[in-house]
Amino acid sequence: MTLAVADRPIRSTRRLARHSAGSAGRYVAALAYLAFVLLPIVYMVLVSLQDSVTAGTVVVPRSLHWQTFAEMWQTVDLGLYLRNSLLIAILTGLCASIIALGAAYVIARFRFRFRNAFRVSLLATHTVPGVLLLLPLFVIYVVIQHALQVRIVGSYFGVVFTYMTFALPFAIWLLSVYVASLPAEIEEQALVDGADRLGVLRYVTFPLAVPGLVVTFIFSFLLAWNDVLFASVLTSPATRTIGVGLQNYVAENTLPLWNQLMAASIVSAVPAVILFMIVQRWIVTGLAGGSLKG
Amino acid sequence: MITEERESAAVAEPGIEQVVPGASARAHPLPRGSPLRAPYWMMTPSLALLALIVFLPILIAFYLSLTGLNQYTIGDWLHAPFVGLRHYRDTLLPQGAFASSLFNSVKASVAFSLLTTVLITPIGVGAALLFNQSLRGRAFFRAMMLIPYIIPTFVNAILWRLVFMNGTGLVDQLLGDFHLGSRETFWLIGPNALWAMVLADVWAAWPFVYLMSLAALQTIPGELYDAATIDGANGVRSFRHVTLPLMRSTLGLALVLSTINHFNNFTLPYVMFGISPPEQVNVLPLNIFVNSFVTFNFGLGAAMSVVALVIMLTPAVVYLRAARVGDETR
Numbered sequence: 001m002t003l004a005v006a007d008r009p010i011r012s013t014r015r016l017a018r019h020s021a022g023s024a025g026r027y028v029a030a031l032a033y034l035a036f037v038l039l040p041i042v043y044m045v046l047v048s049l050q051d052s053v054t055a056g057t058v059v060v061p062r063s064l065h066w067q068t069f070a071e072m073w074q075t076v077d078l079g080l081y082l083r084n085s086l087l088i089a090i091l092t093g094l095c096a097s098i099i100a101l102g103a104a105y106v107i108a109r110f111r112f113r114f115r116n117a118f119r120v121s122l123l124a125t126h127t128v129p130g131v132l133l134l135l136p137l138f139v140i141y142v143v144i145q146h147a148l149q150v151r152i153v154g155s156y157f158g159v160v161f162t163y164m165t166f167a168l169p170f171a172i173w174l175l176s177v178y179v180a181s182l183p184a185e186i187e188e189q190a191l192v193d194g195a196d197r198l199g200v201l202r203y204v205t206f207p208l209a210v211p212g213l214v215v216t217f218i219f220s221f222l223l224a225w226n227d228v229l230f231a232s233v234l235t236s237p238a239t240r241t242i243g244v245g246l247q248n249y250v251a252e253n254t255l256p257l258w259n260q261l262m263a264a265s266i267v268s269a270v271p272a273v274i275l276f277m278i279v280q281r282w283i284v285t286g287l288a289g290g291s292l293k294g
Numbered sequence: 295m296i297t298e299e300r301e302s303a304a305v306a307e308p309g310i311e312q313v314v315p316g317a318s319a320r321a322h323p324l325p326r327g328s329p330l331r332a333p334y335w336m337m338t339p340s341l342a343l344l345a346l347i348v349f350l351p352i353l354i355a356f357y358l359s360l361t362g363l364n365q366y367t368i369g370d371w372l373h374a375p376f377v378g379l380r381h382y383r384d385t386l387l388p389q390g391a392f393a394s395s396l397f398n399s400v401k402a403s404v405a406f407s408l409l410t411t412v413l414i415t416p417i418g419v420g421a422a423l424l425f426n427q428s429l430r431g432r433a434f435f436r437a438m439m440l441i442p443y444i445i446p447t448f449v450n451a452i453l454w455r456l457v458f459m460n461g462t463g464l465v466d467q468l469l470g471d472f473h474l475g476s477r478e479t480f481w482l483i484g485p486n487a488l489w490a491m492v493l494a495d496v497w498a499a500w501p502f503v504y505l506m507s508l509a510a511l512q513t514i515p516g517e518l519y520d521a522a523t524i525d526g527a528n529g530v531r532s533f534r535h536v537t538l539p540l541m542r543s544t545l546g547l548a549l550v551l552s553t554i555n556h557f558n559n560f561t562l563p564y565v566m567f568g569i570s571p572p573e574q575v576n577v578l579p580l581n582i583f584v585n586s587f588v589t590f591n592f593g594l595g596a597a598m599s600v601v602a603l604v605i606m607l608t609p610a611v612v613y614l615r616a617a618r619v620g621d622e623t624r
Contacts, residue, residue, distance in 0.1 A: 029424050030435050037441055043464055044453050057462040102336030110332035120614050125348055127610035129558050131582045132599035136354035139592060142368050165347045172340055197333055226446045228561040233587050243448040258456055265449040276444035283505060
């Protein structure tokens with residue numbers, strides 16, 4: 001299942017022979033795809049630069065209204081939403097990748113009886129509708145809150161803990177694929193040389209697995225960053241994340257501030273875009289184990 | 295591969311115990327049992343957590359679906375009135391109070407997930423075939439193709455909500471300017487809503503098929519095409535007899551996964567249409583959410599999510615088989 005999208009040219013005689021003939025046609029098609037992709041993005045940027053009166057009703061701004069990017073921080077507490085999202089996503093990424101490591105190592109390196117059943121169930125969790133898990137978890141949290149007088153719904157802990165429902169199975173799967181791709185011979189050599197299992201893990205496997213841990217962290221971060229369903233129920237105004245908070249630009253004002261909403265949307269998409277570009281090579285492995293979207 | 299017949303000294307040196315933070319290293323300062331055994335204890339944190347937050351909640355959801363739990367009884371949920379199969383009768387029998395609502399949602403969800411998947415397939419496969427060929431600036435094009443996929447769904451939903459605004463949105467402006475239709479075409483309410491949502495999701499999700507197809511194409515050795523050319527096959531024939539058969543399993547996985555993802559998509563309809571959506575886009579996850587967290591009818595919501603789970607069973611099994619988890623030739 002490890003299918004990396006490496007950007008290496010595969011040159012065969014067939015391709016070289018047909019290189020010049022179809023070249024122009026290929027360019028037309030490539031540019032058509034580019035236009036298809038960029039058109040909505042360009043529209044989003046244009047609207048973000050419109051003034052509040054015409055925003056969203058025209059295509060080309062009357063004048064470039066850069067102030068939108070300054071004004072949007074005042075309309076709703078965008079800074080708070082971004083900070084909350086950042087904190088929750090980082091905690092989710094850390095918890096998921098660290099907790100997953102042990103299980104990922106065992107299923108990558110050992111054959112045991114329920115191994116495949118476990119791996120299948122990791123993928124199966126992805127097909128469970130999120131609301132099916134959110135509902136009983138919410139009820140459990142409320143019951144615990146009543147019984148112990150603690151706060152779970154609305155706390156960072158409650159959100160991060162709940163995000164493990166989808167981040168952890170995904171992290172175990174991704175990390176196990178990565179560990180399986182590491183050569184076991186180095187570990188075997190270390191064992192032959194007299195190191196014990198934990199020493200091997202600490203000084204051989206763990207350093208080698210660091211890139212995989214980073215990839216897993218980023219994917220888990222993105223899962224948390226993109227969530228709206230769980231956050232809309234489990235966050236309070238103080239812990240509101242960006243995915244839920246953005247809607248306040250339309251909800252709290254009689255006049256929807258489309259320019260500010262678009263500007264804030266662009267800002268909230270930037271971390272996701274940057275992180276995705278870093279893990280580009282790993283996206284396909286992530287996709288097969290349950291997609292990042294949907 | 296480290297196999298079970300390894301020999302090594304099982305003496306832990308002091309100071310190198312906690313390999314996996316969170317794993318109970320204190321309880322097991324030495325690898326438990328013989329070194330021939332896999333360190334199963336390392337799976338404990340993950341297994342315990344998954345049991346607690348995935349397995350247990352599913353069981354509780356089944357129980358909740360048999361109760362009349364709502365916002366008044368939630369403080370004392372174990373004593374919530376047990377109503378047996380009433381919610382299932384209400385939703386599944388034709389004369390039930392929520393039967394038409396559920397049926398409509400299932401219809402909307404199936405239409406949405408199938409339409410989107412069908413539409414993104416040719417777009418994605420076409421892009422994969424195109425960008426697998428040599429092309430100047432290919433790396434740039436490939437990176438750009440990812441953009442719709444990597445912007446968060448909530449941003450995508452907000453963007454398309456603006457694009458489809460009645461009268462002022464981009465679509466209605468273009469319709470009016472090019473005299474293709476009325477500038478007052480409604481997209482976010484009424485029967486067009488399904489197409490608005492499908493279009494928004496097609497734009498956002500086609501790179502999924504593209505990425506999977508491209509990965510499949512890159513595993514096809516070039517020699518196969520050379521052999522096909524020598525055997526006299528032209529481009530179309532080598533596509534049909536070399537490319538397509540070798541892509542088929544990955545493409546199949548992509549399509550079933552795409553169907554599942556779109557069926558479970560909550561964010562797009564929720565952000566695009568809010569909590570009182572037109573019936574054409576009142577998909578199952580949104581309907582369940584409204585019943586559970588807007589009207590606080592937890593019992594009914596649980597019953598409907600169990601129904602959703604049962605509907606997902608068939609595509610889930612197809613997906614798990616297509617993913618070939620037991621296949622060790624990764």
